[in-house]
Each structure stands twice: as structure tokens, then as C-alpha cells.
Amino acid sequence: xxxxxxxxxxLHEDSLGIVTDLxxxxxxxxxxxxxxxxxxxxxxxxxxxxxxRSYLVIAGLEQALHYLTHLKFSAETIKFLGQLPIFNxxxxxxxxxxxxxxxxxxxxxxxxxxxxxxxxxxxxVTAPIIETQIVETYxxxxxxxxxxxxxxxxxxxxAAQGREVIDFGTRRAHGPQAGVLAARSCAIGGCKGTSNxxxxxxxxxxxxxxxAHSWVMAFENEQDSFNKFHETFPDDTxxxxxxxxxxVGARHAxxxxxxxxxxxxxxxxxxxxxxEVRRILDNEGLPHVKIVASGDLNEDRIDDLLxxxxxxxxxxxxxxxxxxxxxxxxxxxxxxxxxxxxxRTIPKMKFSEDKLTYPxxxxxYRTIDKAGNFVEDVIxxxxxxxxxxxxxxxxxxDGKICYDLPTIHEIQRAASNNLAHLPEPFKxxxxxxxxxxxxxxxxxxxxxxxxxILRDMNIP
Amino acid sequence: xxxxxxxxxxLHEDSLGIVTDLxxxxxxxxxxxxxxxxxxxxxxxxxxxxxxRSYLVIAGLEQALHYLTHLKFSAETIKFLGQLPIFNxxxxxxxxxxxxxxxxxxxxxxxxxxxxxxxxxxxxVTAPIIETQIVETYxxxxxxxxxxxxxxxxxxxxAAQGREVIDFGTRRAHGPQAGVLAARSCAIGGCKGTSNxxxxxxxxxxxxxxxAHSWVMAFENEQDSFNKFHETFPDDTxxxxxxxxxxVGARHAxxxxxxxxxxxxxxxxxxxxxxEVRRILDNEGLPHVKIVASGDLNEDRIDDLLxxxxxxxxxxxxxxxxxxxxxxxxxxxxxxxxxxxxxRTIPKMKFSEDKLTYPxxxxxYRTIDKAGNFVEDVIxxxxxxxxxxxxxxxxxxDGKICYDLPTIHEIQRAASNNLAHLPEPFKxxxxxxxxxxxxxxxxxxxxxxxxxILRDMNIP
Numbered sequence: 001x002x003x004x005x006x007x008x009x010x011l012h013e014d015s016l017g018i019v020t021d022l023x024x025x026x027x028x029x030x031x032x033x034x035x036x037x038x039x040x041x042x043x044x045x046x047x048x049x050x051x052x053r054s055y056l057v058i059a060g061l062e063q064a065l066h067y068l069t070h071l072k073f074s075a076e077t078i079k080f081l082g083q084l085p086i087f088n089x090x091x092x093x094x095x096x097x098x099x100x101x102x103x104x105x106x107x108x109x110x111x112x113x114x115x116x117x118x119x120x121x122x123x124x125v126t127a128p129i130i131e132t133q134i135v136e137t138y139x140x141x142x143x144x145x146x147x148x149x150x151x152x153x154x155x156x157x158x159a160a161q162g163r164e165v166i167d168f169g170t171r172r173a174h175g176p177q178a179g180v181l182a183a184r185s186c187a188i189g190g191c192k193g194t195s196n197x198x199x200x201x202x203x204x205x206x207x208x209x210x211x212a213h214s215w216v217m218a219f220e221n222e223q224d225s226f227n228k229f230h231e232t233f234p235d236d237t238x239x240x241x242x243x244x245x246x247x248v249g250a251r252h253a254x255x256x257x258x259x260x261x262x263x264x265x266x267x268x269x270x271x272x273x274x275x276e277v278r279r280i281l282d283n284e285g286l287p288h289v290k291i292v293a294s295g296d297l298n299e300d301r302i303d304d305l306l307x308x309x310x311x312x313x314x315x316x317x318x319x320x321x322x323x324x325x326x327x328x329x330x331x332x333x334x335x336x337x338x339x340x341x342x343x344r345t346i347p348k349m350k351f352s353e354d355k356l357t358y359p360x361x362x363x364x365y366r367t368i369d370k371a372g373n374f375v376e377d378v379i380x381x382x383x384x385x386x387x388x389x390x391x392x393x394x395x396x397x398d399g400k401i402c403y404d405l406p407t408i409h410e411i412q413r414a415a416s417n418n419l420a421h422l423p424e425p426f427k428x429x430x431x432x433x434x435x436x437x438x439x440x441x442x443x444x445x446x447x448x449x450x451x452x453i454l455r456d457m458n459i460p
Numbered sequence: 461x462x463x464x465x466x467x468x469x470x471l472h473e474d475s476l477g478i479v480t481d482l483x484x485x486x487x488x489x490x491x492x493x494x495x496x497x498x499x500x501x502x503x504x505x506x507x508x509x510x511x512x513r514s515y516l517v518i519a520g521l522e523q524a525l526h527y528l529t530h531l532k533f534s535a536e537t538i539k540f541l542g543q544l545p546i547f548n549x550x551x552x553x554x555x556x557x558x559x560x561x562x563x564x565x566x567x568x569x570x571x572x573x574x575x576x577x578x579x580x581x582x583x584x585v586t587a588p589i590i591e592t593q594i595v596e597t598y599x600x601x602x603x604x605x606x607x608x609x610x611x612x613x614x615x616x617x618x619a620a621q622g623r624e625v626i627d628f629g630t631r632r633a634h635g636p637q638a639g640v641l642a643a644r645s646c647a648i649g650g651c652k653g654t655s656n657x658x659x660x661x662x663x664x665x666x667x668x669x670x671x672a673h674s675w676v677m678a679f680e681n682e683q684d685s686f687n688k689f690h691e692t693f694p695d696d697t698x699x700x701x702x703x704x705x706x707x708v709g710a711r712h713a714x715x716x717x718x719x720x721x722x723x724x725x726x727x728x729x730x731x732x733x734x735x736e737v738r739r740i741l742d743n744e745g746l747p748h749v750k751i752v753a754s755g756d757l758n759e760d761r762i763d764d765l766l767x768x769x770x771x772x773x774x775x776x777x778x779x780x781x782x783x784x785x786x787x788x789x790x791x792x793x794x795x796x797x798x799x800x801x802x803x804r805t806i807p808k809m810k811f812s813e814d815k816l817t818y819p820x821x822x823x824x825y826r827t828i829d830k831a832g833n834f835v836e837d838v839i840x841x842x843x844x845x846x847x848x849x850x851x852x853x854x855x856x857x858d859g860k861i862c863y864d865l866p867t868i869h870e871i872q873r874a875a876s877n878n879l880a881h882l883p884e885p886f887k888x889x890x891x892x893x894x895x896x897x898x899x900x901x902x903x904x905x906x907x908x909x910x911x912x913i914l915r916d917m918n919i920p
Contacts, residue, residue, distance in 0.1 A: 002864045002866065003522075003865040003867060005526075006523065006525040006526035006861070006865055007523070007526060007662060008473070008527075008530070009523060009637070009644065009659075009662060009663075010471050010472065010637070011471075011640070011658075012470065013468070013470075015658055018657040018658045019639075019640070020630075020657055020658075021628070021630060021631070021656065022655050022668060022669030023672055024669075024672075026669060026670055026671065026693060026696075027672065027674070027675045029692060030671075030688065030692045031678070034688050034692070036678065040674075040678065042674070062466045063466065063468065063469060065466040066467060070468070077661060086693065086695075086696045089693065089694055090692060136672075137630050137631050138636055140631035140632070141630055141631050141635060141636050141638075145633070170480075171596070171600035171604065171792075172600070172604060172789045172790075173601055173605070173634065174641070174642075174788075175601060175602060175638050175641045176471060176479050176601050176602060177470070177471050177635055177636075178605070178635050178637065178638045179479075180471070181634070182634075195482050196480075196482075197479070197480055197481070197482050197541075198475055198478045198479045198480075199469075201475070202467060202469060203467070207482040207544065207546075208482060209482030209483030209486060211490075212483055212484075212487065212596075213795075213796075214487070214500075214593060214796040215487045217808050218491070218500065218589060218796065218799060228490065228494050229490055231494075232490045232493045232549060232550060233490070233546065235545075235546075235548065243810055319789045328634075328783045328784075328785055329632045329779045329785060330632075331632070335673075335674070336673075336674040348677050349677075350673050406463075407463060454704065
């Protein structure tokens with residue numbers, strides 16, 4: 001069979017129900033056939049932070065909430081499922097159930113822009129067990145990715161020491177939608193703009209960009225290309241000067257005069273070139289003209305450039321930031337911690353090697369000092385009387401959003417404010433100390449209790 | 461301003477025009493204002509293969525073609541652009557032009573499943589320069605990502621030596637759409653199935669999956685959970701046996717008897733555990749029961765397991781494959797190589813440090829021996845009389861698809877067949893030899909010519 005029309009593979013609300021792993025749906029069918037209507041609680045957390053990370057900047061909640069409040073199974077996707085051989089023995093009633101499926105549960109989550117650490121629950125879902133199961137894959141994928149990128153971006157922004165960082169990464173992101181999600185996460189991590197126009201349009205992030213090498217190459221010579229760009233963009237003339245020879249390019253750019261806004265260097269030795277270009281611009285009486293650097297930058301290279309006095313005003317960062325290249329996956333997991341069965345609340349945990357989990361609904365309590373600086377986090381049971389600020393807040397109640405969604409700018413400010421209150425030793429780029437996160441005795445007791453119940457039942 | 465409704469950030473055909481970098485649109489406006497209607501040719505290629513890669517499996521063309529044939533600017537997105545301060549000086553005529561914008565050019569590309577190497581043009585776009593410019597970002601993002609994942613998957617499949625590899629990666633992909641694109645690319649790279657139901661639905665890839673730890677934890681004890689799953693899925697009972705104790709789990713699973721299809725081990729020492737589990741199953745008279753392994757697998761770990769005789773029948777691979785974790789970005793670039801101006805065809809190239817490009821429309825000619833094995837590739841000028849099979853084929857003519865789109869199964873077979881004909885030394889997992897790719901003298905001459913023209917014009 002040949003195809004006439006190429007497939008977009010775009011996601012759409014109608015098909016959200018099946019944007020999940022097959023085993024979520026086989027388990028859903030299994031629970032349904034067993035008339036298992038227990039209310040389950042799952043928690044999403046990250047067991048170990050990736051290498052070179054000492055904290056997480058939480059992101060992705062808004063898209064997770066969109067998913068939970070729009071999730072459904074269209075007639076067409078139900079028909080598809082019904083035809084899969086694996087469902088041969090499943091009753092028609094299950095597919096009827098899917099027809100009316102909506103998420104009806106409660107969700108607590110850390111707000112976007114919150115700083116979190118290994119082992120802390122970032123999001124908690126309580127709902128009939130079928131619902132908690134179906135939503136796992138999408139929630140993990142969205143929160144893993146956005147949190148991973150917001151965290152990486154915050155490190156790049158930290159390295160830039162107040163200089164502007166712009167997301168230039170769409171072309172190297174993991175597909176066009178990942179580029180949009182990355183632009184959002186980079187903004188949360190502190191980037192001042194993005195090259196991604198759709199992200200700017202949909203989210204109100206400032207779009208940034210002027211010319212590529214192809215513009216320069218498309219005209220007879222570099223000077224001509226610069227002059228022509230300036231004609232159309234007199235107030236936004238930032239010229240790319242490394243197409244042929246960076247220092248010659250700087251002199252060509254300087255002929256634009258006072259209206260020149262900036263020059264960009266995208267290759268070569270950025271330290272040496274930025275110094276020489278600064279000298280050329282200053283000699284031409286253009287000290288106000290900004291130098292933008294780009295080309296395989298990351299937090300370490302930016303740190304190195306600035307430590308060596310590179311006179312760079314703005315960094316365009318792409319590949320390394322939008323793929324979180326040194327740690328391209330965040331290992332978030334989503335685990336059953338509690339189940340209500342016949343009126344009893346049963347703590348649940350898993351003890352596979354290296355994958356032990358803590359049972360029961362938990363809360364993270366953050367202690368801050370008088371200046372607002374973070375002192376310690378305590379993971380306790382939900383409702384335990386523990387001092388500090390509880391970080392998990394209600395965001396969905398009975399399937400409906402019960403939370404004032406902040407704008408991207410508010411989230412960005414929150415993240416920036418939180419990072420400012422995370423003491424230096426816990427956020428430096430290399431050799432950062434491990435932030436103190438302790439578990440309360442009540443939680444340890446629950447774990448021993450759950451462990452005993454499980455061992456009694458399962459282990460000979 | 462607070463928001464009522466969370467944003468999905470889904471892509472949609474109406475907004476495809478702005479799923480690009482801002483500078484593509486500023487350059488487009490600049491070309492428009494300069495009445496620059498030159499026909500330009502851009503080529504997409506990968507300068508250097510990432511570490512641990514000795515070839516590329518091309519993927520992503522179908523979605524690239526969808527984009528090129530559906531790309532437009534909706535009234536709303538045009539209004540958004542018109543309000544951006546950077547466009548203040550751009551005439552209304554440009555926005556009128558965008559209203560009717562469609563891609564009208566020609567595209568040549570390597571078919572999906574083709575094996576390619578560093579420096580080879582993978583895709584070539586010839587169109588009015590504005591069009592070639594606007595499409596750059598999306599094409600790069602789609603082809604970079606899918607090619608990166610198809611290549612990684614092919615290495616994992618190679619390591620599995622004929623044993624089944626399944627994509628389990630959606631939860632760690634870079635967002636939900638990346639999970640779908642990754643599932644597609646993994647299938648092209650040789651995976652026999654995916655856990656991603658939407659990918660199965662949209663593409664016809666076999667969906668795979670049975671139970672998670674949460675299923676086992678949701679019942680009173682493991683044996684009960686296994687029995688209950690078997691009730692609903694009598695012909696597809698693959699049981700996850702490591703929730704509590706893998707060997708006990710294997711014994712619990714074995715009580716299902718002859719109808720048991722498989723067991724899955726997701727943690728611990730997979731080599732030792734698979735051997736002991738195999739022994740337990742064989743002792744119970746269940747030699748037909750398959751062992752599925754999962755948990756942080758990649759090509760090296762699979763190679764190691766199989767070299768040590770692990771009796772594993774099927775590998776579920778997630779994070780490492782769908783993020784191409786050891787090389788999470790492919791550095792594809794898209795460069796102007798030729799321009800028709802006033803009837804003259806001008807070769808174009810760039811010579812930034814380390815980023816030198818070759819001018820003119822190129823073709824890749826592959827020499828194969830009588831057995832069909834790959835011998836050598838030659839990069840020459842399009843139309844040059846060179847032996848071998850030309851790899852770039854016409855896929856879009858005057859904006860319309862002129863190519864029979866293969867199905868995913870056909871692409872998978874093509875990739876598998878191509879990889880079978882790539883001699884062993886060029887594809888082994890470590891220490892692979894560099895496949896011979898040479899450039900023809902005609903091309904070198906063109907480069908010298910272009911270099912001379914450019915130096916005369918630009919360099920003092």
C-alpha cells in the first residue's frame with residue numbers, strides 16, 4: 001500500500017487518549033474487567049538528579065493540566081483499540097466506558113518555577129485507578145522534558161551572569177513541537193527571548209533574530225548585504241559578521257554607523273574575536289553596539305568566556321540547551337503510593353533492586369530563613385504537622401482546574417526569585433553541594449509498615 | 461494577567477508558517493523589500509557524524525513533505541507578525557504576500573531508510589529565495605531528529621543480533637510529539653514494535669505492552685495480580701516479575717502454565733537474573749516462555765549481555781534510544797549553494813572557520829558491487845556523468861509531491877536491506893572504519909571558482 005498524503009503526526013485533542021503506552025490501556029482494561037474501582041494515588045518524582053545537576057526547575061505543568069482536562073477517546077481511536085488482537089477477550093463494556101472517559105481525579109503539584117530536588121514528589125494524582133494509570137505516560141513525558149530544559153537553561157543563564165541568553169535551538173530540538181516546548185522551558189529557566197516565532201505567538205515570549213549566513217551570501221558582497229538589511233530594519237540591525245572574515249565583517253558592519261544595534265559572531269575563537277571586534281567597534285565610535293555570540297555554546301563555555309573577559313553582551317544558545325545535551329533525559333518516575341480498597345487505605349511501595357519507593361501521600365515542606373533563603377526540605381506525610389512551606393498545591397479538583405494559571409512571565413519571575421534564594425553552594429556549575437532533603441520519621445514508619453505487609457504477602 | 465485555559469502548544473496546519481526562527485521571516489521581509497526574486501538552492505547535510513556513529517539512517521522525509529505541502533500563514537499569525545516592532549518598517553505588501561504564501565519549489569531528497577554519511581547532501585531545495593529561507597528551521601528540526609533516532613535504533617537492533625527490539629521510550633522522549641516521531645524513527649531503524657499507541661494507530665506499527673509494576677502492586681499479592689491479568693489477556697500474558705523478588709516472581713508466573721507467553725525483567729543484574737529465570741521456566745516445563753528485558757538498555761549493554769550468553773529473547777529499550785542519549789543532537793545544516801540571478805547561475809559557499817561549504821547543486825553517487833554491497837560514494841555535481849546510483853531523487857516538483865510515499869514497513873525493509881549491504885567494518889558498534897566518500901574534481905574546481913569570486917568581492 002502506497003500513501004497519497006504524507007502524515008503530519010501532529011497531536012490533537014481527539015486522539016489524546018491513545019497518546020500513551022499500550023500497557024496503560026491493557027491494565028485499564030484489566031482493572032475494568034476485575035471491577036477494580038479502588039482510588040489510587042500515584043506520585044511523580046525523580047530518583048536521582050542527572051550528572052552536573054544539583055536542583056530541578058519545575059516546568060511543564062500547564063501542558064500537563066491541558067492534557068488532564070482535555071483527555072478523551074474519540075470513536076475512531078476506540079474502534080482502533082477494539083480491533084487490536086490483544087483486546088480480543090475484553091468485553092464491549094470497557095470500550096463503552098472509554099467513550100465517556102474523562103479524568104475525574106485530584107492533582108497536587110509543585111508550581112512551575114519551583115526549585116525541587118531528588119526524591120521529592122513533584123506531582124501527585126489521586127483518582128480511580130484506571131484514570132491514574134492511563135495518564136502516566138503523557139505526564140511523565142511532558143514534565144520530564146520541560147523540567148529538564150528549564151533546569152539546563154537556568155544553568156546557562158547563571159553562567160551568563162546577568163547578560164542576556166536567547167534560545168536559538170529549534171532546529172536541533174527533538175522535532176518541531178519539542179522546539180516550542182523547549183522555548184517555553186528556556187523562558188522559565190531565565191532566557192530573555194526565543195528565535196521560535198510560534199512560541200512567541202502562543203506564549204508571549206519575546207521573539208529574537210535578524211540574519212543568517214545565507215542573507216550575506218545572497219548578495220553580491222557582504223557590505224551590500226549589510227546595507228540592504230539596514231534599509232528594511234533600521235532599528236533592529238544586528239549583523240552576522242563571520243560569513244567570510246569576522247574582523248573584515250566588523251568593519252563592514254561599522255559603516256552602518258550609530259544606528260547599528262549589534263553584531264553577531266557564530267564561529268571561530270569567540271574570546272579572541274569578541275575582543276578584537278569590540279576594539280574595532282570602539283575605534284569607530286560605536287561603544288553602544290552590542291556583541292552577540294552564538295555557536296555550540298553551553299554554561300561551561302560561557303563561564304569560561306566571561307572569566308577570560310570576553311566582551312560579549314548577549315548569548316544565543318541552541319543545541320546544548322534545547323536538548324540538555326550533557327543530560328538529555330530526566331528519569332522521572334510515577335509510582336503507586338496508596339490505594340483505597342473497601343474503605344481501607346493501604347500504603348503501597350515497590351522494592352525492586354535500586355528502585356525502592358516510599359509509600360503514602362507525601363508533601364514537601366521547605367524551611368526558609370528570614371531572608372527567604374532555602375535552608376532545608378523535609379519530605380513528610382500529607383497533613384503531618386511539620387513547619388515550612390508545603391510545595392505541593394492543589395491544581396485539579398474533581399477533574400477541574402482549581403488553580404490560577406500563572407503567565408509565562410510570572411513563572412519566569414518565580415523561578416528567578418527561587419533560584420536567587422537557593423544558596424550559592426547548591427547551584428554552582430561544578431561541584432555543587434547536595435541540598436539537604438530529609439525524610440520524616442512518620443514516613444520511615446509507614447515504609448516499614450508497608451514493607452512488612454508486602455513481605456508477609458509476597459515473599460516466601 | 462492570569463489564564464483560564466491551559467495551552468496545549470500543539471502544532472496545527474494553520475500556524476505552520478510561524479513554526480520557524482524569526483530571522484527566516486526578517487530575511488524573507490528583507491528579500492521581499494529588495495525585490496529579490498532569485499531562485500536559490502539550499503542543501504541539507506551533516507558536516508561531522510556524532511561520536512560513535514559511522515553512518516546515518518535517513519528519516520523524517522514524510523513529515524518534511526507534509527510541512528512543505530501544508531505550510532501557510534493564517535490571518536491570525538500574519539496579524540501577530542504585523543504587530544511585532546521589528547517589522548515596523550516593512551511594507552503591508554509583504555504581509556499580503558504571506559497571505560497567499562505556499563511552497564512552490566522543487567525538492568530532491570534521499571529516500572527514508574537510505575544510509576548516508578558525513579558531508580553528503582541529504583535534501584536539496586530549489587525555490588524563490590524567500591521560500592527556501594522560511595522552510596529551513598522546520599526541515600532541519602524534523603530531519604535532524606528522526607535521522608538521529610533511526611540511526612541510534614539501528615545500532616541497538618544491530619546489537620540485538622536478530623532478537624526483537626521494542627521502543628518503550630515515550631515517557632522519556634522530548635515531549636509527547638517527540639515520543640510519536642521517535643516511535644516512527646525506531647521502526648525505521650528496525651524496531652519490531654512500540655509501546656506508543658498513537659504511533660501504532662497513525663502509522664501501523666505493532667503496539668506492544670502488557671503490565672507495569674503498578675498492576676502487580678494494585679492487588680493483594682503478586683500471584684493474585686498475575687492470575688487476574690491472565691484472566692483478561694489469556695493469549696498475551698507477559699508478566700513483569702521484578703516488583704518484589706525476580707526469582708519468586710518467575711515461580712509465580714510459571715504457575716500460569718503453558719499459556720504463559722513471556723516474563724519481563726526490568727531491574728537488577730539482567731545477565732544473572734535472565735539465566736536463573738530461564739532455568740526456573742525450563743524446570744517448570746516452559747521452554748517456550750520468552751524472556752523480555754528492559755531498564756536503561758542501549759546497544760553496548762545489549763551487546764554485553766548477549767556476548768555473555770544472556771538468554772533474553774526480546775529487548776524493551778527506552779530512554780537511551782528515543783533521546784539518542786550518547787549523541788542527543790545531530791548537527792544538520794542547511795546551506796545556500798547556488799543562486800540564479802538575472803539569468804546567471806552563481807555558485808555560493810561560505811568559508812567561516814571550520815564551517816566551509818561546497819557550492820552548486822550536488823548529487824551523491826553510490827557504487828555497489830555485484831552482491832549489492834556498498835563500495836564507495838562520490839559527491840559530484842548534479843548531472844555529472846559519474847557511475848553509481850544517484851541517491852537524491854525528486855520528491856516535490858513545483859510545490860507538489862511527485863513521489864510515491866512508501867509505507868513505514870517499506871521504509872523499514874529498505875533500511876534493513878541497506879544496512880545489510882553496508883560492510884561490517886563500517887557499521888560495527890565501536891571502532892568502525894570511515895566509509896569512503898570522495899568529492900569529484902568538478903566539484904573541487906567549482907569550489908575554487910566560487911572561492912575566487914567571493915574573495916575578490918569581499919576580502920580586502
